[in-house]
């Protein structure tokens with residue numbers, strides 16, 4: 001059997017603030033992120049009758065992405081943890097995800113790739129679109145099992 005790659009695309013909305021950035025990304029603002037998840041594996045055989053020919057049922061992929069990425073991140077403020085606005089958002093019950101790293105496209109691609117690997121998916125790569133014209137891509141083989149190393153500074157795309 002040959003290995004096959006399959007891809008499913010997801011979107012989520014989130015806010016971030018890149019403190020210390022010299023441009024307009026230093027302001028609190030948001031993006032509609034698009035996440036392309038590529039899986040690789042051998043299609044299942046006849047011993048999985050309802051999933052024969054699938055690398056993974058797209059419905060199962062959707063459920064996992066919903067659980068480990070969309071539920072915690074969608075419509076949240078993606079915080080590094082040092083943003084002055086964070087305390088106010090938490091005190092007023094607004095949704096926040098304290099990531100401990102700067103929410104650049106590069107870091108979010110690393111983060112989502114690692115989460116999906118940890119969830120047991122046969123991840124090949126993850127591509128995170130921050131805008132319609134800018135993305136960051138991570139190959140799963142490049143992410144250590146102990147987790148990625150994140151950059152603490154960085155920019156976002158202002159198109």
Ligand SMILES: [Zn+2]
Pocket residue numbers: 016025029030031156157
């Ligand atoms: Zn941004």
